[in-house]
Amino acid sequence: MRIAVLGGGVIGISTAWYLHSKGFEVTVIDRQPDAGMETSYANGGQISVSHAEPWASPRTPLKALYWLGREDAPLRFRLRADRALLNWSAAFLRECLPWRTRANIGRIVELARYSRSELQRLRAAFAKDCPLDYDHQERGILHFYTDRREYEHALRAASVLRDFGCDRRPVGVDECIAIEPALEGARKLLVGGDFTADDESGDAHRFTRSLGERCRRAGVAFRFGTTITNLERTGQRIAAARTLQGEHIEADGFIVATGSASPQLLTPLGIRAPIYPAKGYSATIPLAEDSVAPFTSLTDDGHKLVFSRLGNSLRVAGTAEFDGFNLRPNLVRQEAMMRRVHELFPQLRPAGAAKTWCGLRPATPGGVPLVGATRYENLWLNTGHGTLGWTMACGSAAALSDLVAGHAPAVHLAEVA
Numbered sequence: 001m002r003i004a005v006l007g008g009g010v011i012g013i014s015t016a017w018y019l020h021s022k023g024f025e026v027t028v029i030d031r032q033p034d035a036g037m038e039t040s041y042a043n044g045g046q047i048s049v050s051h052a053e054p055w056a057s058p059r060t061p062l063k064a065l066y067w068l069g070r071e072d073a074p075l076r077f078r079l080r081a082d083r084a085l086l087n088w089s090a091a092f093l094r095e096c097l098p099w100r101t102r103a104n105i106g107r108i109v110e111l112a113r114y115s116r117s118e119l120q121r122l123r124a125a126f127a128k129d130c131p132l133d134y135d136h137q138e139r140g141i142l143h144f145y146t147d148r149r150e151y152e153h154a155l156r157a158a159s160v161l162r163d164f165g166c167d168r169r170p171v172g173v174d175e176c177i178a179i180e181p182a183l184e185g186a187r188k189l190l191v192g193g194d195f196t197a198d199d200e201s202g203d204a205h206r207f208t209r210s211l212g213e214r215c216r217r218a219g220v221a222f223r224f225g226t227t228i229t230n231l232e233r234t235g236q237r238i239a240a241a242r243t244l245q246g247e248h249i250e251a252d253g254f255i256v257a258t259g260s261a262s263p264q265l266l267t268p269l270g271i272r273a274p275i276y277p278a279k280g281y282s283a284t285i286p287l288a289e290d291s292v293a294p295f296t297s298l299t300d301d302g303h304k305l306v307f308s309r310l311g312n313s314l315r316v317a318g319t320a321e322f323d324g325f326n327l328r329p330n331l332v333r334q335e336a337m338m339r340r341v342h343e344l345f346p347q348l349r350p351a352g353a354a355k356t357w358c359g360l361r362p363a364t365p366g367g368v369p370l371v372g373a374t375r376y377e378n379l380w381l382n383t384g385h386g387t388l389g390w391t392m393a394c395g396s397a398a399a400l401s402d403l404v405a406g407h408a409p410a411v412h413l414a415e416v417a
Helices: 010-021 060-067 083-095 098-127 148-163 173-179 181-189 204-218 259-269 331-344 386-404
Strands: 002-006 025-029 075-077 141-145 169-171 192-196 221-223 228-234 237-243 248-250 253-256 276-286 297-300 305-310 313-322 355-363 370-373 379-383
Touching: 002 010, 010 025, 010 204, 010 253, 010 379, 010 386, 025 204, 060 075, 083 098, 083 276, 098 148, 098 386, 141 148, 141 173, 148 169, 148 192, 169 173, 173 181, 173 192, 181 331, 204 221, 204 386, 228 259, 237 253, 253 259, 253 386, 259 355, 259 379, 276 331, 276 386, 305 331, 313 331, 355 386, 370 386, 379 386
Parallel strands: 002 025, 002 253, 025 221, 075 313, 141 297, 253 379
Antiparallel strands: 141 192, 169 192, 228 237, 237 248, 276 313, 276 355, 297 305, 305 313, 370 379
16 A cells, blocks of 8 residues: 655654554655655654643733733734634634643643654664664753642642653652753742653654655655645545656545645545644854853743753743744844743853754644544554654554554544534
8 A cells, every 4th residue: 555645744744654664655755855854853852751841821811911012922823814813713713621621731742752652662662783872961951840730830830741641750949950950040030840750852853854764665655855736626625746847646545744834735626724833933053162051951830931952952832922924034033032041051151052943833722643544445644743843743643544554543633624
């Protein structure tokens, strides 16, 4: 059975690997010249089950209103005549209801835990002959807080996560610094934290490229520089994918893993895919030998920033800006992110200029990705992972490949309208 995977980011490449491992003939199609060149390129680097509380929560609407006029706000909605954003925002508000938020947390934790274990299994399988090299660290993730009210809310959120099997335990200021000594310079700012020892970090782009090369060696075909414009249907099946280059690509099955661009392919087919691009920012800071920088991956929940050590660099990333497909960086937001870095790590001592980046994360209103079958018998989705694409990549791919192969997935998959 020939499967075309549309999208060559960490989700698409992981999907290609798992499908190939089940005996499918796989072709990956992507508009970029290589794998992992868009959302997977420079994200925060965390494998973070502990980050399962979605943006849509009971506290968010008031905070979003408070942040509305601030260019440097962690969550920034740009008011515009955009029907897609208005519809998405209405659905987002519904997902902020307490019981919906709790249900979404449960589903996110289930998939994220499964995915973390699948990544570990995959890494172990490659360890003997050709290890996956992506600067991974198994030091856990420490969430820290500099606002007392934020910390009190975090303690309640951590309790909910523990109910669903994520061991996110509270820690005091001294233990925060014991876990990550680089926070000593910010001791006066800290009020507490919580720690998830089982979480990890690593470079999603390097992982995607490394796994993609193994896919290639195993016989997976790649069609880079190829833009899919639409999917052609015949009855209840997808017959082919049309490309901007005028090609007509046929396959026995199709996987849509095109991130924020997924609705453009699905809406003409009558499939509702509530995905909207959330622009996130990152900076990769080269470190000098005497830099005082964290090794443990960190989350600054109040500012919606994460920090991950990737080799001799520190990656800082985060925030969400809802501004359509606009990829122009906002200098105010970038500068605010860098100010926070130097406030927290006054002895960072960069070895050179930071490399800044922004990318579009495919966000669903409730934070739960669209992974599963559609009304078309040979079309499946693996998209809408928002800020947790790297965290959920291997689990989503493993579960979906089971479904395509006719087996029961190990986790619950979303129903697609």
